[in-house]
Amino acid sequence: MSGKTITFKREIPIRHEVDVCVTGGGAAGVAAATAAARAGAKVFLAEATGCFGGLGTAGLVPAFCGVGNGMRVMGGPFCNEILKAMDIPSGAYDREFSYIDAEKLKRVYDEIITDCGCIFALEVRLAAVECENGIIKSAIFTECGDESLFAVNAKVFIDATGNGDLAAWAGADFAVGNARGIVMPSTLCTAWANIDWDKFDKSQLFSQLLQAIDDGIFSLNDWHHSGMFPVGKGIAGGNFGHIYNLRADKTASRTAGWLDIRKRTAEFQTFYNRYVPGFQRAELVATAALMGVRECRRITGDYILTVDDFKNKARFDDEIGQFAYGVDIHPLDDTKAEFERFQREFYGNLRYKAGECYGVPYRVLIPAKLKNCLTAGRCVSTDQPMEASIRVMPGCYLTGYAAGTAAALAKDGDVRKIQAAEIRNIMEENG
Template structure:
């Protein structure tokens, strides 16, 4: 239907700050704390009731890719999160660091409070007023009384994951691969009554058990890719599996269908774990996540677009704001065996670095090409799908968030808030980057 209606109302300005951050996932928290640390007055608005995004409301059970086997790459805010969470240093190098979700929520609360950041939960950024590429204010819908309010700032940081703010301000974006196919979405979950000792003792090959269940017809649609269950407590497991393919997370018809599809698939997985997997015979599904597991939505077109060529070349940049090394992790794009085999070849083979290797992240991928006082951080930064599939994990989002916050604070101290006019060596120095 093409019919439209107009709304015309005055909106009160509730916050007037130097830096406004929309979205409070790992990128948003890092951006807000970093901007405040660098002297800015900051507001952060988050549409859920806690910070952390997919790592909390999304029940993603682990941080991964925080190091390259030789060195911690997550940046100083990621380090702070790990220190408060008391994640043991032996786990910092390469693969997974498991998440106690309530502890992570409180960790982010403490960091925001300690930084004197003004914050609001259950508020969604829904519009911006922009003049000639300069955002003047952002409009938030307030879930508590269904009113609207405005935030005036000199610089805005889009940490919505989906690029909501930058697109409303006029930025261009891409989605998916060359054919427009996005990475699939998932619905993470929390399970109780797991006997991890029994599971470890049994030393089973989970993939073989999955193949057996597929042969036995347990699943309506076979899906060979299965990240698995992760120990997030003594008898608790965090589930990260099942896919909804081809979901455009900025289309509510797509996401609404995905929620139901993925909830139904969890019932099948409950049967699989109870009947096939040692240690899980009494496992109960406590809850599925309250945020859909969106791996990829819009990627904002920036002053530079990082591509697979940069990954393959281990490219370094004069304006880099960090280094990263997580493999290219494009989950199968459909349920075929061919796509599963493509994923395995890339993730475990040719698109994974050796210990000690890394690529640089240029500041320019945080700057939306058409805008002057806006930065992006997290999974909507300017990349192709391959690079997004590496940089999207939470330590990568902390890195871009920390850099965006620092750069925004610097730009907000200038006359016009232009994010291209800051000194890159000073930014790098503040971030502790040595080129």
């Protein structure tokens, strides 16, 4: 930091004046924009990458999880719709994982977004927010096109950036990580080819990993290894390799994380080729274009959903749905003790039995300091353990669809005037 500053002043065009502006086109943003447009609002959706879907597409996250609670599909109407569009058989809905063909998912989102009639743009990034007295007036976007910067005015703004950029830049309070500011690790997901799935025995993977750790294959011992998922014939999606305490709201931390994990991904290739039957000829095809950030800012809302709510299976008058995925809080560092803590909690007391669930109150979508803003997806108002439950894609569909519905109902922009029952009714009508 030089400590010096400049004043940056420009006249820029207001490209769109809409009812609802959604920033971020991941699972939550697509759900929000679709719900708002279907409810009759004029909507603008902005996405920074070249595709919709965020971590589930550009981020190469290879599976939906938390789809069902053993009795029924969780994740609300949009989750149902996506599973059907992806041709995932209904019998699979209750299982922990349903695998993702990322290219197909991109096309599914393209079609839904086009059909719902919202205005949208890819490769545009939120750069700044104009906010007065808790009311957001304009979102400022950057583009590679002619104008470089443009503004969008809206009655309601939805933050679906995952990292909570919009709400934080508008002045909302937020928390990051645990009491010491330590966030869940990030993972750069990967695509692999030349796999012989018939020879692979998942039950042996952990002992193979321990052997490789003993043999000194890795520069960092990473005990928690989610593994490879069959996302196609002979191909796999890799979800492994933790980057501990990557702070997605800090550029230096992000930059170092990319370099570190690319180097360590090569070590994982050595591991799979040498130690894992079925993967002797496996080749790394690609690392994801989007860093796999599990956790960044959690925007402080009118209510903070906590791990006690999970334990109590809390229900709320203003709930917009229910969810059931366990508290999947990955080890926060590379010690064996942290790995054992994760195993104890995720496979033990912070996981539900079939049919159990907790309620998700509308208030977790409303940033406490803002009047015309809602959050959706992994930046909603929770403590760290609850973010580790609701952040999975079905949870993002749920909060996204509810936020979009509420935003369309808030005709004068005041999101607190909307009753959760109105949101629930529309979500029920939508399946």
